[in-house]
Amino acid sequence: MPTLIKHDKIMEDDWAIVEVEAPADGIRRIVPLEAWLPESGDGLLLQGECEPDARYCVAPLIAINFLVFSDGRGLSLAVLLRSRFDFTGELRAVGDVHPDLLYYLNRCGFDSYLMPDERSAQTALSTLAPYTDYYQASVLEPNPAHRRTRRFA
Amino acid sequence: MYRYDSFDQKFVDERVVHYRAQTERYLAGELPEDEFLQLRLRNGLYIQRLAPMLRVAVPYGILDSRQLRTLAHIARHYDRGYGHLSTRQNVQFNWPELAEVPDILQDLAEVQMHAIQTSGSCIRNITTDQFAGVSEDESVDPRPYCELIRQWSTSHPEFDWLPRKFKIAVTGASVDRAAVDVHDIGLVVFRTDSDEIQFDVKVGGGLGRTPVIGQMIRRGLPVRHLLTYLEAILRVYNRYGRRDNKYKARIKILVRAMTADGFRDKVDAEWAHLEGSPSTLTDEDLARMQAHFQPYPYDSQPASIDTLGSQRLEECAFDAWVRHNVAPHKQPGYAIVTLSTKLTGVPPGDVSDVQMDLVADWADRYGFGEIRISHEQNFVLPDVRFEQLFELWQQATSAQLGANNVGLLSDMICCPGGDYCSLANAKSIPLAEAIQRKFDSYDYQHDLGPLDLNISGCMNACGHHHVGHIGILGVDKKGAEFYQVSLGGHAGNGASLGQIIGPSFSRKDVPDTIETILQVYLDLRHEDEPFLLCFRRVGMDPFKERVYANPD
Numbered sequence: 001m002p003t004l005i006k007h008d009k010i011m012e013d014d015w016a017i018v019e020v021e022a023p024a025d026g027i028r029r030i031v032p033l034e035a036w037l038p039e040s041g042d043g044l045l046l047q048g049e050c051e052p053d054a055r056y057c058v059a060p061l062i063a064i065n066f067l068v069f070s071d072g073r074g075l076s077l078a079v080l081l082r083s084r085f086d087f088t089g090e091l092r093a094v095g096d097v098h099p100d101l102l103y104y105l106n107r108c109g110f111d112s113y114l115m116p117d118e119r120s121a122q123t124a125l126s127t128l129a130p131y132t133d134y135y136q137a138s139v140l141e142p143n144p145a146h147r148r149t150r151r152f153a
Numbered sequence: 154m155y156r157y158d159s160f161d162q163k164f165v166d167e168r169v170v171h172y173r174a175q176t177e178r179y180l181a182g183e184l185p186e187d188e189f190l191q192l193r194l195r196n197g198l199y200i201q202r203l204a205p206m207l208r209v210a211v212p213y214g215i216l217d218s219r220q221l222r223t224l225a226h227i228a229r230h231y232d233r234g235y236g237h238l239s240t241r242q243n244v245q246f247n248w249p250e251l252a253e254v255p256d257i258l259q260d261l262a263e264v265q266m267h268a269i270q271t272s273g274s275c276i277r278n279i280t281t282d283q284f285a286g287v288s289e290d291e292s293v294d295p296r297p298y299c300e301l302i303r304q305w306s307t308s309h310p311e312f313d314w315l316p317r318k319f320k321i322a323v324t325g326a327s328v329d330r331a332a333v334d335v336h337d338i339g340l341v342v343f344r345t346d347s348d349e350i351q352f353d354v355k356v357g358g359g360l361g362r363t364p365v366i367g368q369m370i371r372r373g374l375p376v377r378h379l380l381t382y383l384e385a386i387l388r389v390y391n392r393y394g395r396r397d398n399k400y401k402a403r404i405k406i407l408v409r410a411m412t413a414d415g416f417r418d419k420v421d422a423e424w425a426h427l428e429g430s431p432s433t434l435t436d437e438d439l440a441r442m443q444a445h446f447q448p449y450p451y452d453s454q455p456a457s458i459d460t461l462g463s464q465r466l467e468e469c470a471f472d473a474w475v476r477h478n479v480a481p482h483k484q485p486g487y488a489i490v491t492l493s494t495k496l497t498g499v500p501p502g503d504v505s506d507v508q509m510d511l512v513a514d515w516a517d518r519y520g521f522g523e524i525r526i527s528h529e530q531n532f533v534l535p536d537v538r539f540e541q542l543f544e545l546w547q548q549a550t551s552a553q554l555g556a557n558n559v560g561l562l563s564d565m566i567c568c569p570g571g572d573y574c575s576l577a578n579a580k581s582i583p584l585a586e587a588i589q590r591k592f593d594s595y596d597y598q599h600d601l602g603p604l605d606l607n608i609s610g611c612m613n614a615c616g617h618h619h620v621g622h623i624g625i626l627g628v629d630k631k632g633a634e635f636y637q638v639s640l641g642g643h644a645g646n647g648a649s650l651g652q653i654i655g656p657s658f659s660r661k662d663v664p665d666t667i668e669t670i671l672q673v674y675l676d677l678r679h680e681d682e683p684f685l686l687c688f689r690r691v692g693m694d695p696f697k698e699r700v701y702a703n704p705d
Contacts, residue, residue: 049392069191071396072311072315073391073392075314075391076392077392098188100175103310104308104311106310108310108311123183127174130167130170131167131308133163135307135308136305136306136307136309136310136432137432142430146441147431149160
């Protein structure tokens with residue numbers, strides 16, 4: 001069963017992708033772009049190859065779908081939504097989200113991850129932050145490492 | 154050379170822990186084969202025809218004697234006593250145990266080395282001129298910029314899952330020894346009249362199935378914008394590069410589809426948002442990095458090259474070695490020495506653990522402990538004093554590293570081919586050996602002059618056959634190994650792609666075919682005209698005519 005990781009822990013999911021399941025009572029809808037209305041309060045489902053747009057940023061949640069985990073287009077889309085269009089809502093990775101890749105997704109601005117099952121969610125939690133710090137700037141750290149920490153030989 | 158600080162060290166140490174955990178999960182059956190594949194590829198581990206192959210990163214081809222001794226130790230302890238110098242200045246091991254790779258990475262991390270991003274669809278090892286920082290014809294030392302790009306591209310959150318592998322090469326010299334025209338991004342760094350450092354940026358070059366010469370998209374990019382401009386290029390490629398067909402996924406296909414102008418416009422539009430962002434390099438950033446690459450304390454009262462006079466007269470092999478393997482150094486009294494791995498009977502680029510240890514010793518004794526690996530798969534000792542050359546030559550010769558053939562026919566580039574690689578259509582190592590045996594005479598090779606002969610076992614072109622003056626490509630013809638020959642390729646300044654001469658040849662016919670081609674050249678050349686220029690002047694026809702003339 002799909003399992004949600006948010007704020008670095010497994011959480012109950014109060015959103016549902018309408019294409020996948022009919023939302024139960026009290027569950028909010030995530031709809032694809034063609035069915036999404038900006039004023040609806042629905043979450044928006046985008047594919048990795050989608051062009052980002054400022055209009056999307058009123059959505060309370062944007063889910064980016066990974067057809068295969070090795071398709072990096074969703075990473076660039078996330079970076080653009082966060083850094084160029086200042087999207088501040090929840091940014092969720094869905095689809096083929098690989099537990100070993102959360103440390104990339106996280107630095108591109110994702111803050112929740114719908115893992116395919118509970119086992120992969122547990123794995124993801126065990127390997128959330130394999131590195132203490134990274135060289136380059138990212139959505140999380142706008143400054144590269146040498147600007148943030150004192151580096152010496 | 155660059156030395157790790159605590160930040161770099163912590164990163165590679167954590168990489169070992171991270172990769173070890175992934176390997177353990179795979180071995181325990183918790184990580185499926187196809188998923189582990191993507192993870193191990195980002196750490197340089199391929200599963201080859203006979204065994205795994207681990208590619209160790211040698212950033213821009215520079216290492217020190219301690220690191221080379223560690224590679225010798227790895228060859229001895231985890232492999233079968235040898236390693237392979239790759240055409241991307243890295244070192245490959247052909248027989249490691251998958252389960253032992255984390256231990257190898259641990260040994261590497263102890264000497265500031267790793268295997269990060271040496272394979273997979275990500276930004277690969279940055280390559281450069283093997284004479285960087287010491288050559289006479291250099292305008293700007295490219296090494297600080299290589300290291301800045303290395304750090305920027307290491308585990309980049311956005312660009313580690315690209316449509317396909319991505320190779321960046323940098324040169325700062327007037328002679329392009331880094332083949333920047335056949336890289337995904339080729340950077341030429343230079344100094345302007347007003348003493349500003351700038352880059353010319355070429356994109357979309359590459360070999361493989363669809364060889365293309367890169368196109369200039371930006372002239373005179375000020376150095377402070379280097380990383381933000383690369384970020385713009387990579388973002389355009391990551392978003393729009395094809396992912397439906399791996400043979401059409403390299404950036405060259407995108408550049409061609411968009412045209413160079415269209416691609417440049419897209420990059421410029423993206424860069425307009427990034428210009429001046431915090432990744433812009435400051436004077437302090439640049440000075441900090443340049444400080445890692447200061448010249449060594451050279452002897453200010455050097456010997457003259459004339460000191461070699463009598464030795465050169467007495468030993469013609471030494472004289473030939475000085476002529477071919479020794480390049481001018483920017484510091485008077487010093488020379489750059491190329492130690493050729495291309496000895497007949499040894500696969501090009503293969504070096505034993507004993508040879509690695511010896512080269513490390515020589516680097517300490519005849520230099521400042523530094524070694525380079527060239528993309529032509531040779532070792533380079535960058536700081537040898539003139540008066541030490543004879544002694545070094547004697548030792549190199551007794552260690553089978555003294556071949557005086559750099560730039561000549563037998564100094565060929567050759568991929569591991571069908572003996573090792575599961576992609577290859579044909580073997581390349583036995584063919585290289587057959588050609589070396591046929592043309593074993595130094596006098597003949599010397600008479601031929603500069604000649605690049607490159608062999609790839611398949612169209613993925615790891616042996617750079619498209620840019621060999623003579624290129625040989627292994628092809629599969631109804632299950633049999635055949636070889637296609639091309640002429641007129643060139644990797645340096647004014648790069649060009651070879652043209653196929655005609656129908657392919659069986660392995661046993663290739664050496665005779667090469668002999669015919671060389672005879673045509675010797676018959677047609679003007680005085681001192683090198684093969685490449687002769688070919689460009691006379692064209693393919695005379696070669697084709699003689700090669701396919703049927704004696705029956």
